[in-house]
Amino acid sequence: MKIVMAIIKPFKLEEVRDALTGIGVHGLTVTEVKGYGRQKGHTEIYRGAEYAVNFLPKLKIEVAVAADLVKKVIAAISGAAKTGQIGDGKIFVYPIEHAVRIRTGETDADAL
Amino acid sequence: MKIVMAIIKPFKLEEVRDALTGIGVHGLTVTEVKGYGRQKGHTEIYRGAEYAVNFLPKLKIEVAVAADLVKKVIAAISGAAKTGQIGDGKIFVYPIEHAVRIRTGETDADAL
Amino acid sequence: MKIVMAIIKPFKLEEVRDALTGIGVHGLTVTEVKGYGRQKGHTEIYRGAEYAVNFLPKLKIEVAVAADLVKKVIAAISGAAKTGQIGDGKIFVYPIEHAVRIRTGETDADAL
């Protein structure tokens, strides 16, 4: 099992979710984050005091899936989240050793 | 060392923390997240415009522990976070290679 | 490739980012989290009702880097985030298997 973690632009969330449900993935967890990267931020000025806002609003999506689905998940997210503009985000994949569904105690693949 | 990451219902936080301190785990990090899964959301309607709110408020808990504690941690979280209702959440476990306590520079098990 | 994940005090963010850009790391993702650990919280009292606030505001920083950079990244973060006071936070390192840049489809080291 893997977790596919993606950083995306906030307004792409619905499209990404639709793409995932389209390939049969029906669970995910979303976190509001701030990202720093190539995409540059903006400056706010309050009565002459300038504050550079370098961290831009992004969403982090975490999807736990069976290892064999990872490719499809990456493709689905990439496809849906892509605007071609700088700042579209990243996808990272890392392994998980266990998964448990709290309600039932089911584990691993059954837990997803 | 492992990180046990759990998605739980928000109002279960205190019970989960108590369960963890009960087994001697005294550190954790909590993030407000939104979850999508079997539990269905609700619809908000503003002057006729319907917005389906599919993402429900959840908390993500991350606990770094020595490998031999993982089972107990899973049991503690499962026990405390369970309501038996759909949407109770998941637990995922993944390995970490290093841990450092910033204040002292202690590493690995000593860092926790 | 690894992800270096650090929990730090919120007001240390700018220093940490500077330290990282100082060693050539130009991307990171930040999440507002609440931490529980040795550092104790405070109590709020509203008309006699006491609420212990045990979870303190922290920031979680996630930096994906090539494996050979991990040491430098840990050093940079540790150096910048350290106050010597309790609650300075932790650094955890875990492996990632893939990385993708959504905009271009570049993978792994090129994606960062």
Add this chain to the structure above:
Amino acid sequence: MTSRNLRAGLPALIAAMLAAVPAFAQDEPKLDTGDTAWMLTSTVLVLAMTIPGLALFYGGMVRKKNVLATVMQSFAVTCLMSVLWFLVAYSIAFDENPSEGLNAYFGGFGKALFGGVNMESLTGTIPEWVFATFQMTFAIITPALILGAIAERMKFSAVLWFTGLWLIFVYAPICHWVWGGGFLGGAGVLDFAGGTVVHINSGIAALVACLILGPRKGYGTTSMAPHNLTFSLIGASLLWVGWFGFNAGSAAAANALAGVAMANTQVATAAAALTWMFAEWIVIKKPSLLGILSGAIAGLVAITPAAGFVAPSGALVIGIVAGVGCYLASVHIKKALKYDDSLDVFGIHGVGGIIGALLTGAFASSMVNAEAAEGASVATQFYGIIATIIYCAIASAIILFIIKAVIGLRPTAAEEEEGLDIVLHGESVQ
């Protein structure tokens, strides 16, 4: 002075009007534009106490998941009470009952739908349109105040039924007793601006309601900390500001009586706020915003019956006593007795109202108000308090039990957990 009779609850209003006839024999009652200007303004101010004042004071103190439901209660009650006051409650409160015996307890129906009010009708020196609308704003805020006690756990439909029935069967009659020609006014009970009619009344109904509903799910174990006291600061400030319409407006004229009521209100409120703040500072070592706001409301409540009867030094004492008394009731006594009056309506309005009513008897001065001389006695005030408490408690309980039986009072535990905003209104704050 005549205008004060209307509100000072001295003899019956009717008596006052009869009594006034000779005085006006040569001198027909005439509209005074200055008095009318102030009463138009006062009406606006008292309306602002409820929306947005009370709505925000309460809304800031609840959890974020219930804020819209809480402010909506104040708003919907404002609308419902306005219509009911026009349809029937004004008449019950201020019309003379054709049966003299019944008139002690309940007004007539001649003024239903503002019947008989026309472009020439005056009440004192102001148009009756203004008087009726000014009184409407009192009839709005009183039931709205109660809802602080059951915040975060009452069905919206039950809120509407409860406040609607309560207006007709509790507020309007008690208003008639004190200000409309009923037996309490006749007995010499002094209530300048509504210590008994508004505050004791709502405070007692609040206590009854929170006992019948039971505590919020999780009360005492989960955090119910106020989600945003900035809103409560706005609300408490607007309550204070609007309260000048309430208290100085109850002079029903732009004169020295309105002036002294304003000065008293300011002094008592400030004193009570500081007192609560310092009490808390001593006990828990930190002066809190919620504390000073609560103290201010306690002072406003306690000075209400006294505002046009006492001198500012009396107001200072009333403020200090109310600050300590309501602090103890809301913080320490409630904790000991373990009932869940969510936003301390009983501790502040009930207890503050009783303190104010009693001290009005003690401090009323004929130097300030000629009628104080005849009427002022702690015993008479006590009589008014007891009569109000007994009737209000019983009638409120009956109404609530009927609603409970017919449609139920509370949402399910799961709904309460999820939050009333989403569950009852399908809306949320982002």
Add this chain to the structure above:
Amino acid sequence: MTSRNLRAGLPALIAAMLAAVPAFAQDEPKLDTGDTAWMLTSTVLVLAMTIPGLALFYGGMVRKKNVLATVMQSFAVTCLMSVLWFLVAYSIAFDENPSEGLNAYFGGFGKALFGGVNMESLTGTIPEWVFATFQMTFAIITPALILGAIAERMKFSAVLWFTGLWLIFVYAPICHWVWGGGFLGGAGVLDFAGGTVVHINSGIAALVACLILGPRKGYGTTSMAPHNLTFSLIGASLLWVGWFGFNAGSAAAANALAGVAMANTQVATAAAALTWMFAEWIVIKKPSLLGILSGAIAGLVAITPAAGFVAPSGALVIGIVAGVGCYLASVHIKKALKYDDSLDVFGIHGVGGIIGALLTGAFASSMVNAEAAEGASVATQFYGIIATIIYCAIASAIILFIIKAVIGLRPTAAEEEEGLDIVLHGESVQ
């Protein structure tokens, strides 16, 4: 009664003034401090309707990324209209045009920069300074209302140009037509406090503007849920509270007419709010805060032209009809026609204004207002509505097309996506 002439739009103002001369022959017009006190207060109240009232009502309904831009529009429009009113628009609206023929359509320039207003000038029984400033607050809120229709998608520079030109070429003339001696007032169109001048006018301009700008990017597909209805609650409440300055202030005196206008306003507003709420409760099974707030505004709008002409039972009916009518227009008809009037300015102010103007014709009563007898007719009202709609729609469209051609109306799609707060003003809410 004279004072009412000023606003009731009966014959022309000039006619009224001439007519008044004989009446005053022995009895020189004199300042009345009570009337002046109320009109000073009313001016304050109407200003508070726009800032912070309207600013918050609108600000709470937009997405968080646009809240500062939205409230800033109300604030900047307040400033710009104040200066323009002083410089020229007051004169266009209320000065007599030396050319009698032109005077039916457009005032003169004699009162530019408040020329000729001095310490002795009276309008009725109040100083002209007060009258001119009171009217200024109407000239502020009318263009500000329009901006709800184009919320979240108009350039700030375009907003300033549009509202500035619109004040001079649309508001001031139409104000002159109805209240300033122009042809609509002369024809007997009744508009007590601005149903036609303010609400139909802004509602129509809003519809034109949102059609010309086109829908927000993502309209119908992405969530545009209100970010914080607590702010809208404050805003709607302050609009309600301030509206007493609008409606009761339009009596231009502290008298029974002001009193009945206040009572009517309260009854109609409450009725409309409850009606919208219950309609929604029936249709979508949940009564929403946004619904009851919208209904209240609909009621306030609809009672505006009628406030000083009808009795409270008429107000009740007007409120109920406005509640249903504006609900249908804002929710169901808009959905069917698919235009993006972001905050339903047309559905509430346009439709509510038309309902109110027509029903004023139906319910105006000579028992309340002697002039109603002469003027009241649904047909005359209809004439006023049509004239206003046609001129306002055409003139508003021309202004918008010119601005579009010269500087453009909208930010880029990417800017709209990022949010106007950051893009246009360099600020954000944390």
Add this chain to the structure above:
Amino acid sequence: MTSRNLRAGLPALIAAMLAAVPAFAQDEPKLDTGDTAWMLTSTVLVLAMTIPGLALFYGGMVRKKNVLATVMQSFAVTCLMSVLWFLVAYSIAFDENPSEGLNAYFGGFGKALFGGVNMESLTGTIPEWVFATFQMTFAIITPALILGAIAERMKFSAVLWFTGLWLIFVYAPICHWVWGGGFLGGAGVLDFAGGTVVHINSGIAALVACLILGPRKGYGTTSMAPHNLTFSLIGASLLWVGWFGFNAGSAAAANALAGVAMANTQVATAAAALTWMFAEWIVIKKPSLLGILSGAIAGLVAITPAAGFVAPSGALVIGIVAGVGCYLASVHIKKALKYDDSLDVFGIHGVGGIIGALLTGAFASSMVNAEAAEGASVATQFYGIIATIIYCAIASAIILFIIKAVIGLRPTAAEEEEGLDIVLHGESVQ
């Protein structure tokens, strides 16, 4: 006209009163209900300027961790000043000192605890109760204004000690100098509504205070961006709205003088707001909400001394000059000099007050106000400014150094870092 003497600071109040005797010989002073209605209303409006107005204006500009502490300062100062004004400060400001020599500088103690004020006392045509309470609201807002300069870094206990002592030793005497019969009024300094007494005074004290406290920890390096300018919008709007009580209320009557003061206030404020906005638009390419709000306050401040002395075209110029001047002071000069006046109290109130006081000398017109003719001179105004600055700066510094020595002024650096809400008040916003 008499009423204006009370505030226009012409000769000494005492002189005015003596002078008035002959005028009143046949014509005994009499309560006017219209004037009283307006002054009751004005009192309410000025109170609303501080709570919730100023509280929110300041609260929105600080960081989220300090918002409750900031609004609490305004609220607690309101309470403390109210009690102190009643106890002693009203007397110092407005009682005649039995020693004629001392009376130039400091009032007597005969009116302590509102001694001698009774149901017959009049000040001009209004009850002295109303006058004393109206003045109380000025005594509330002046020290509250100062606290913007030390926002986010002063101990709450020190705030209470500082403002309490400052009221008695700085505000009350200077108020006496200008309006209470002291030497500045006697010298012909014109200050219609408090440009010198309120704004220069608080602006200078603010500058002194922020220099003595030193900058906030992290000033210039970490972000101190306003956490929620929506609150500041509400606050600035309520300041504007309430300022009509301040300026038009300073006519102490409902007459043409109040009317022109209202018109001037509106024109100057709007002009200053637009000026600041356009200045910023030119310099940093974006018009900001904080900018336009700041400009509006600058305009309100600058027109304060002039409101009842100048014509609207003078007001327009005053507004424009204040807009530019305060913009430069708050943005560019502060940046150059590097002091940390957190919310620009000096830049807006100090500089705006000085601009207004000087331009009052330049634009005062006897067509508007008969007394302007005698008194108006830039040199006299300059004298008043200098006297106020010197005394205020020295006395404020002494008070602050004493408090610093005895209890300390600032929390620890760690506490400041954590935020004052939690540390000082044990509360937080969610």
